[in-house]
Amino acid sequence: MPKVKSFFLPFIVASLSLILAFLNQIGFAQEFNCQVQVSAPQIQQTNREKFQELRKGLYEFINERQWTNYGYKIDERIEGTLAITITQELSSDEFKGKINLVLRRPVYGTSYNTTLLNYIDDDFQFQWQEGEPLEFQEGSYGSSLTATVAYWVYIFLGMDFDSFSPLGGTPYFDKAQSIVNSAQGARETGWKAFEGMKNRYWLTENLLKSSYSNIRKAMYEYHRKGLDLMQGNIEKGRQGCLDALEMLQRAHREKPRLFLMQLVFEAKRDEFINVFSQAPPMDKTKAVNILKEIDPSHANDYQKILSAGK
Structure with a gap:
């Protein structure tokens, strides 16, 4: 019996190695x-x-x-x-x-x-x-x-x-x-x-800073309750994006010109325009007013939302 076990051992080890390699490929990284x-x-x-x-x-x-x-x-x-x-x-x-x-x-x-x-x-x-490890x-x-x-x-x-x-x-x-x-x-x-x-x-x-947390909460609202829903329900998703803009507006009024808010708009400006360019007229107007209030230096860009789709 010990000879039988030793005979199959290399095959077992090889099989386990293949399984582990496969799991690594489909598993975690x-x-x-x-x-x-x-x-x-x-x-x-x-x-x-x-x-x-x-x-x-x-x-x-x-x-x-x-x-x-x-x-x-x-x-x-x-x-x-x-x-x-x-x-x-x-x-x-x-x-x-x-x-x-x-x-x-x-x-x-x-x-x-x-x-x-x-x-x-x-x-x-x-x-x-050269040659120095990055630690x-x-x-x-x-x-x-x-x-x-x-x-x-x-x-x-x-x-x-x-x-x-x-x-x-x-x-x-x-x-x-x-x-x-x-x-x-x-x-x-x-x-x-x-x-x-x-x-x-x-x-x-x-x-x-806890008093600025509405900016971060708005990013959750915008992505999970906004963009992530638009493929299945564009109206509901766009409303989530508009709710997020209103949260950003409140944060802006509490503390204008925050560095973090500027980073949000640098990343999202073009996307905001795309998201609201096909919105109903009332939503367009509300979005444009908020965007121009927070980011007035790009007011002309946001104004284009109102004429989009006509």
């Missing part, structure tokens, strides 16, 4: 499927492979690291783009530049992806040299490069979760805030309150 780009068009480079290595390292840092305790199916991974443009080479291992950040979310029952964030972070300075540990600042990228990863997570459940992104905004706190002694900019009103410090401040 990391949270992100992010495109990563690194370019340095203004810098004369003798070693372009250096930035290719950095791009590869950042791709793995974002997409292959476990950022939450949740299991994501492969087709549930969060889609986004992180494009770094290096504008200055301060030394052989220190650089300045900007990060173009785009976060997308699928709309239920469609092939359409809606934009949750479209922002350029201009406060980006970091040190890195990050929660609760410590470490390097500016990984701290900044991890910060935006947590913002991506928080905004994605907020769009599926009311204030669902709070744990990830808390993690981003923890990075901000640990960066208060850093020499790099973008982390401190006094450096300007549109930076990483103020974004997490806006996101976590």
Whole structure:
């Protein structure tokens, strides 16, 4: 009998390996499927492979690291783009530049992806040299490069979760805030309150301040009770979007010109116009009035809603 068992053992092991590999393919993955780009068009480079290595390292840092305790199916991974443009080479291992950040979310029952964030972070300075591993540990600042990228990863997570459940992104905004706190002694900019009103410090401040929470609640309303319903019931879905605009209007009247509100409109402006261009006349008028009140510099764009479809 022992000989029979040993005879079948290799086949059993091989079968289990195939099953596990199959389950891994159809089962769970990391949270992100992010495109990563690194370019340095203004810098004369003798070693372009250096930035290719950095791009590869950042791709793995974002997409292959476990950022939450949740299991994501492969087709549930969060889609986004992180494009770094290096504008200055301060030394052989220190650089300045900007990060173009785009976060997308699928709309239920469609092939359409809606934009949750479209922002350029201009406060980006970091040190890195070839062969240096990209390491990050929660609760410590470490390097500016990984701290900044991890910060935006947590913002991506928080905004994605907020769009599926009311204030669902709070744990990830808390993690981003923890990075901000640990960066208060850093020499790099973008982390401190006094450096300007549109930076990483103020974004997490806006996101976590309870008196501004209507903006985040509106994003849930807009996506789950608005866009996600439009494929099956366009009137009900559009009403959800209009309810979300009214929530944004209330938030605007309580505190105008918030950085977070500006980010919402940078991401959603064109979509707002598309959503309400085919609405009934009364809804068009209400939407246009709200949009022009919150975002007056683009009033002419919103005015086009009234004539659309005629």
